[in-house]
Amino acid sequence: MPTHTYFGRSASLPVGRSTRAPVQKSGGAGVAPRIDAEGFFEGYASLFGVADLGRDVVMPGAFRATLAQRTAGGVKQLWQHDPRHPVGEWLDIAEDHRGLRVLGRLDLELPKARELHRLITRGSVDGLSIGFKAESERRDPSTGLRQLEKLDLWEISIVSFPLLPQARIASRGDGRGIKGGGMPATVASRRRMAQF
Structure with missing residues (x-):
């Protein structure tokens, strides 16, 4: 099956196609997202x-193989899918019953990451977007939807204009977070490890 690539794709931007680069899908909008002073966030x-x-x-299990081969640190964290703008690192990436859960940290020593931290804190930016190569897909003949069954995940970006409105940095005050009440317990342990 053919694989297409959509760079920086949103509802208002034209589509660019390729067969060798990853597909990028975005998601996010709404209230001010949760991010702490050290740059840790989830979504x-x-x-x-x-x-x-x-x-x-994206179908359940689509990331299973790529996550088995590549650790969270092997998936790049970019701003707007731009490889010239890495802004931090992914500390944890996992599939659960809902989707692809992420825990990340902005590298606040980078000027672009400090700028992004301010934008996220203000609620100006909260979208998340995946960059991938589709390894297995099929078209549902009744709906015309492309079902992505197996993906090679290359990067996850923080974006302005999302394509999947529900995929985003967890919002402040929603009381849920990823683990049902805010930042996961792993954040404290990751902070301690980062100090060494």
């Missing part, structure tokens, strides 16, 4: 079974 980069504005649906 969902993709949701299973939800059609994005490009009519793609």
Whole structure:
């Protein structure tokens, strides 16, 4: 099956196609997201079974193989899918019943990351977007939706204009966070490790 690439794709931008580079899908909008003073944040980069504005649906288990091969540190954290703008690192990436759960940290020594921290804190930016190569997909003949069954995840970006509105940095005051009440317990241990 052919694989297409959509760079920086949103509802208002033209589509660029390629067969060798990863696909990028975005998601996010709404209230001010949760990020702490040290740059730690969490959210969902993709949701299973939800059609994005490009009519793609990520299926449960689509990331299983790539996450078995590549650790969270092997998936790049970028700003707007731009490889010239790495802004931090992913500390934890995992599939759960809902989608692709992420825990990340902005590198606040980088000027772009400090700027992004301010934008996230103000609620100006909260979208998350995945960059991937589709390894297995099929078209649902009844809906026309492309079902993404196996993905090679290359990067997850923080973005301005999301394609999947529900995939975003967890919002402040929602009382849920990823683990049901804010930042996961792993944040404290990651902070301690980062000090060494």
